Amino acid sequence: MEELKRAVAKEALKFIEDDMIVGLGTGSTTAYFIEYLGKLIMEEELEDVYGVPTSYQSRMLAIENGVPVLGLDEVDAIDIAVDGADEVDPQLNLIKGRGAALTMEKIIEYRAGTFLVLVDESKLVESLGQKMPVPIEVIPAAWRAIAEEIEVFNATAELRMASKKDGPVVTDNGNFILDARFHRIEDPLDLEIELNNIPGVVENGIFADIADIVLVGTKEGVKRLER
Numbered sequence: 090m091e092e093l094k095r096a097v098a099k100e101a102l103k104f105i106e107d108d109m110i111v112g113l114g115t116g117s118t119t120a121y122f123i124e125y126l127g128k129l130i131m132e133e134e135l136e137d138v139y140g141v142p143t144s145y146q147s148r149m150l151a152i153e154n155g156v157p158v159l160g161l162d163e164v165d166a167i168d169i170a171v172d173g174a175d176e177v178d179p180q181l182n183l184i185k186g187r188g189a190a191l192t193m194e195k196i197i198e199y200r201a202g203t204f205l206v207l208v209d210e211s212k213l214v215e216s217l218g219q220k221m222p223v224p225i226e227v228i229p230a231a232w233r234a235i236a237e238e239i240e241v242f243n244a245t246a247e248l249r250m251a252s253k254k255d256g257p258v259v260t261d262n263g264n265f266i267l268d269a270r271f272h273r274i275e276d277p278l279d280l281e282i283e284l285n286n287i288p289g290v291v292e293n294g295i296f297a298d299i300a301d302i303v304l305v306g307t308k309e310g311v312k313r314l315e316r
């Protein structure tokens with residue numbers, strides 16, 4: 090599995106050119122990409138490339154690996170964003186947010202000229218929600234009310250608990266995460282919009298209609314899916 094992640098991360102480097110502003114995703118697959126990108130920058134094979142991190146994790150990795158970083162408020166545009174995903178359906182709709190970074194990821198990836206997704210073949214599903222719950226970032230005081238309201242969608246929501254801290258996971262933005270399991274997600278775009286309409290919801294992990302290219306690591310090599 091790690092080999093497949095490394096292979097897609099290497100392939101993603103082919104999309105990066107001098108003078109690009111690159112959105113840096115979060116997670117284990119993107120971590121390889123940031124490492125390799127830093128190497129090319131340090132070896133001066135790429136010039137004037139800047140990263141815009143989507144989380145503390147990607148910011149720390151970028152700094153550690155020699156990728157200069159800028160905040161979203163310091164750039165005019167993002168040429169390309171590169172990130173992993175938890176599920177990818179045949180229309181290239183995604184579920185993201187296992188690492189609780191979904192809000193900044195969506196803010197940056199929505200604005201990128203190209204959104205490039207890196208996954209291994211285990212992430213491909215027939216329909217979203219097949220394996221993974223939909224993470225929803227919520228204002229802490231509203232978590233219980235929202236968890237109850239989610240039941241209207243024929244779903245159950247669970248507050249995500251931390252493993253190296255007592256109590257719930259707190260996101261980079263200071264919020265909580267609900268993991269919602271839906272019986273069936275018929276229309277990802279519709280559900281994405283409806284969830285964001287609930288007061289107290291900051292953002293949800295359905296990324297419908299925004300991925301441009303998905304690189305899939307398979308045992309037979311890297312495959313490219315395009316919308």
Ligand SMILES: O=C[C@H](O)[C@H](O)[C@H](O)COP(=O)(O)O
Binds near residue numbers: 173194
């Ligand atoms: O919040 C985390 C992100 O959405 C990740 O990009 C996603 O969970 C994929 O991570 P990984 O590449 O580690 O499977």
